Amino acid sequence: xxxxxxxxxxxxxxxxxxxxxxxxxxxxxxxxxxxxxxxxxxxxxxxxxxxxxxxxxxxxxxxxxxxxxxxxxxxxxxxxxxxxxxxxxxxxxxxxxxxxxxxxxxxxxxxxxxxxxxxxxxxxxxxxxxxxxxxxxxxxxxxxxxxxxxxxxxxxxxxxxxxxxxxxxxxxxxxxxxxxxxxxxxxxxxxxxxxxxxxxxxxxxxxxxxxxxxxxxxxxxxxxxxxxxxxxxxxxxxxxxxxxxxxxxxxxxxxxxxxxxxxxxxxxxxxxxxxxxxxxxxxxx
Amino acid sequence: xxxxxxxxxxxxxxxxxxxxxxxxxxxxxxxxxxxxxxxxxxxxxxxxxxxxxxxxxxxxxxxxxxxxxxxxxxxxxxxxxxxxxxxxxxxxxxxxxxxxxxxxxxxxxxxxxxxxxxxxxxxxxxxxxxxxxxxxxxxxxxxxxxxxxxxxxxxxxxxxxxxxxxxxxxxxxxxxxxxxxxxxxxxxxxxxxxxxxxxxxxxxxxxxxxxxxxxxxxxxxxxxxxxxxxxxxxxxxxxxxxxxxxxxxxxxxxxxxxxxxxxxxxxxxxxxxxxxxxxxxxxxxxxxxxxxxxxxxxxxxxxxxxxxxxxxxxxxxxxxxxxxxxxxxxxxxxxxxxxxxxxxxxxxxxxxxxxxxxxxxxxxx
Numbered sequence: 001x002x003x004x005x006x007x008x009x010x011x012x013x014x015x016x017x018x019x020x021x022x023x024x025x026x027x028x029x030x031x032x033x034x035x036x037x038x039x040x041x042x043x044x045x046x047x048x049x050x051x052x053x054x055x056x057x058x059x060x061x062x063x064x065x066x067x068x069x070x071x072x073x074x075x076x077x078x079x080x081x082x083x084x085x086x087x088x089x090x091x092x093x094x095x096x097x098x099x100x101x102x103x104x105x106x107x108x109x110x111x112x113x114x115x116x117x118x119x120x121x122x123x124x125x126x127x128x129x130x131x132x133x134x135x136x137x138x139x140x141x142x143x144x145x146x147x148x149x150x151x152x153x154x155x156x157x158x159x160x161x162x163x164x165x166x167x168x169x170x171x172x173x174x175x176x177x178x179x180x181x182x183x184x185x186x187x188x189x190x191x192x193x194x195x196x197x198x199x200x201x202x203x204x205x206x207x208x209x210x211x212x213x214x215x216x217x218x219x220x221x222x223x224x225x226x227x228x229x230x231x232x233x234x235x236x237x238x239x240x241x242x243x244x245x246x247x248x249x250x251x252x253x254x255x256x257x258x259x260x261x262x263x264x265x266x267x268x269x270x271x272x273x274x275x276x277x278x279x280x281x282x283x284x285x
Numbered sequence: 286x287x288x289x290x291x292x293x294x295x296x297x298x299x300x301x302x303x304x305x306x307x308x309x310x311x312x313x314x315x316x317x318x319x320x321x322x323x324x325x326x327x328x329x330x331x332x333x334x335x336x337x338x339x340x341x342x343x344x345x346x347x348x349x350x351x352x353x354x355x356x357x358x359x360x361x362x363x364x365x366x367x368x369x370x371x372x373x374x375x376x377x378x379x380x381x382x383x384x385x386x387x388x389x390x391x392x393x394x395x396x397x398x399x400x401x402x403x404x405x406x407x408x409x410x411x412x413x414x415x416x417x418x419x420x421x422x423x424x425x426x427x428x429x430x431x432x433x434x435x436x437x438x439x440x441x442x443x444x445x446x447x448x449x450x451x452x453x454x455x456x457x458x459x460x461x462x463x464x465x466x467x468x469x470x471x472x473x474x475x476x477x478x479x480x481x482x483x484x485x486x487x488x489x490x491x492x493x494x495x496x497x498x499x500x501x502x503x504x505x506x507x508x509x510x511x512x513x514x515x516x517x518x519x520x521x522x523x524x525x526x527x528x529x530x531x532x533x534x535x536x537x538x539x540x541x542x543x544x545x546x547x548x549x550x551x552x553x554x555x556x557x558x559x560x561x562x563x564x565x566x567x568x569x570x571x572x573x574x575x576x577x578x579x580x581x582x583x584x585x586x587x588x589x590x591x592x593x594x595x596x597x598x599x600x601x602x603x604x605x606x607x608x609x610x611x612x613x614x615x616x617x618x619x620x621x622x623x624x625x626x627x628x629x630x631x632x633x634x635x636x637x638x639x640x641x642x643x644x645x646x647x648x649x650x
Contacts, residue, residue, distance in 0.1 A: 177373045181377075184365070186392050
C-alpha cells in the first residue's frame, strides 16, 4: 500500500469515521435519550436540542416509575446489584476452577484430556434453549430454581469454557523450562505454579476473565427462565420498562447507560494487564 | 559434589493411539566425583531425555539414578541438589540478569555480600558484567545463554547439568569460554554432565564422552579412546571430521580382501594371525591414509584446500577414500598417486553387529 498517497489517506480516514459513526452513534443517541423525558424523545422531528433532565436516573435509583397510568414500583437497582453479584461470583468461580484446569490441560497429557477439554468447549456450541428445558425441570426438582447458586452454576456454562481455552493457550506459550528452572532452584510445584506460571499467564487470565464477565453480564435467557424478579439481572429487569401504558424509552436509555458502566470501567481497568502481556512476550519457547 | 550412577535406565514415552517410544535403552553410566561428562549424539538419540531424567523433569521408566548415596528417582527436582542450564535459557523475564544469576543463592539465604561477590566472579568469567542490570528480553540470544549458564554454575551444586550450553555463542567466544568454564569446573571440583551435538565441544570440555544413538549408549570413554579405539562402527563414523573411511571386505586366509561398492575385488591388505575368516568392515581415519608412497594405485577425484590442510578424494582401485594431508598438495584431478593404508591405522569391525574386532595393533607388513 502506498502510505504517502493523500487520497488513500483521506479515504481511509473517511472509512474509519463512517465505521465509528455507525457503531458509536446509537450509543451516543441512547446517552442523549437518557437525559430526556418520554415526550421529548418521541417528538417529531427529533432534535438534539433539549433541556436535560435527571428524572430517568432518579426514577431508576428511587425505584418509583411515575407514568401516565400511575406509579410503578421497579427494582432496577436490585437488578443491577444482581448482575454485579452474579457476574462477579460466576467469573471468580470459573477462574478458581478453570485456571488450574487450563494449566493441567496445557502441561500434562493424561487419559481423555483432549476429550474433556473438547466437551467443555462444546458447552458453547449448543444453543442455550436446547438445555434450558431439561435444566429448568432438574432445577425445580433439586430446588435450585430462583437461587443465586443455581444461576452461578449455570453461568459456568458460559464462563468456564472461555477461561479454560483462552488461559490454556497462554500456559502453552510459556516455556515449561522456566518452571523447571524455578523448581530446580529449590521450589515446590505449588510455588512454581503461583510464582511463575500464574504471573506469566496474567494477561491471558485478565483477558479471559474480562470476556467471560461480559458474556455473563449480557446473558438474558438463563436468568429469564431460571430466576424470578428478585434474582434477575439488568438484562431481564429492563423488560419492566415495557409497561401497560407504553414503553418508557427514557428509563430504558438510562438503564442501558447504567448497565454499560460496570463493564466499561472493568474493561478500561483490565486494559493495562492486557498490554502488559506484550512486554512479557519475549520469552523464548 | 558427588558421584552420579545410572543403572539400567530406560525411558519409554507412552502416548495414546501411538506406539510407545523407547527413547533411552538400558543406559549404565558411572560418573566420578568432579568428573566432566559430555553426552554426544545426533538429535533424537536420547541424550536430552537422559539429562531430563537426572534433573527430575521426566520420570525414570526403569532403572535407578543415584547421586552420592541418594536415589534420585522419586525425589522432586527441588530436592535433588542439581543445577541446570537450559537449552531454551528459561530466564525469569521480570528479573534483571543480576537477579536471575543470583536467584538460587538468594533462596539459599546466602549473605548479600557473598552473592554479590559470586555474581561478579561468574559474570566476569562469562563476560556478562556489562549487562547485569538489563532484562532478559532486551539482550541477545548469546547473552541470554551465558546468563542461563551463569545461573547454573554459580550454585556449585552437587551436580551441574548443561543442555547445549554454548550453542548460541560465536565461534571465537565459544573457544575462549570453553577453556574458562573447564577451569572453573575443575577448580570447584564440580561433577558436570553436559549435552551437545558438537563433537569439538565434547572433546574439548569433557573428561569422558558418552556417545548415544537410538537411545543406546554406544560407548563411554575418554576422548582419545573414542578416536583411537571406537567400540563399534557407529562411534567410528560419528567421531572425527571428516569421518572415518569405511570399506567392505572379507578375511580370507592370510589377507583382507577389500571390495568395491559393486562387490568386486578391489585390492588386498595383509591380515593378522588372530583374524577369523568372515565378512568385515575396515575403517581408516582420513589423516592416516598415506599419499605419495605405497603399493596401491590411486586416482585423485577431488582436491579441496581448507587453509591448513587438504582434503583429497582418491579412488583406490575402485574404492573411494578420503585422505587428509597437512599443507598444500599440488595434485590435479585425474592424476595418479601411490597410496598406502598402514596396518597400524586399520580398524576392523564385524560386518553383522558392527562391533569392533581390533584396532590397528599390527604393523604394516
